[in-house]
Each structure stands twice: as C-alpha cells, then as structure tokens.
Amino acid sequence: MPTPAGLRLHHAEIRESHFARAVSLSPDFDTAKIDGNLQDGVLKLMIPRRDEARPRRIEVQTS
Incomplete structure (x- = not known):
C-alpha cells in the first residue's frame, strides 16, 4: 500500500490472513x-x- 503524500512512514504492519497446518492422524x-x-x-x-x-x-x- 503506498504512503500518502506528505506523510513519512515510521512503522508499518502487514497482516497475512493465510495460515496452514498439517497433522498426521x-x-x-x-x-x-x-x-x-x-x-x-x-x-x-x-x-x-x-x-x-x-x-x-x-x-x-x-461362578
């Protein structure tokens, strides 16, 4: 996501919504x-x- 004009980015977080786990039963x-x-x-x-x-x-x- 681009930073809006006139703002300086100090910290950014990007949430990743994908998660996968595999188990053997x-x-x-x-x-x-x-x-x-x-x-x-x-x-x-x-x-x-x-x-x-x-x-x-x-x-x-x-008995």
Whole structure:
C-alpha cells in the first residue's frame, strides 16, 4: 500500500490472513467425521475414534 503524500512512514504492519497446518492422524480416528469450531481466534477440532478402535467393555461371568 503506498504512503500518502506528505506523510513519512515510521512503522508499518502487514497482516497475512493465510495460515496452514498439517497433522498426521492415527488410523484409529474417523477422519470422515471431523468437526471444527473457530471462536475468538481459537480453533477447536473434534475428531472421534472409529467404533472399532474404541475401548469396549466385556462382561465376565464368575461362578
């Protein structure tokens, strides 16, 4: 952006709005069901586990 005539620039900031981040996920996660929320500059991702990867409860019979 050019400086207006008659003004001398002491300090200038240029905001870059592009940001990218890449992460690798374990195959235990269901990437088809990722949900995200951006609020107040904070990105929150919810990445559920696949049903097969979730811990399961096994009932044990005792005699």
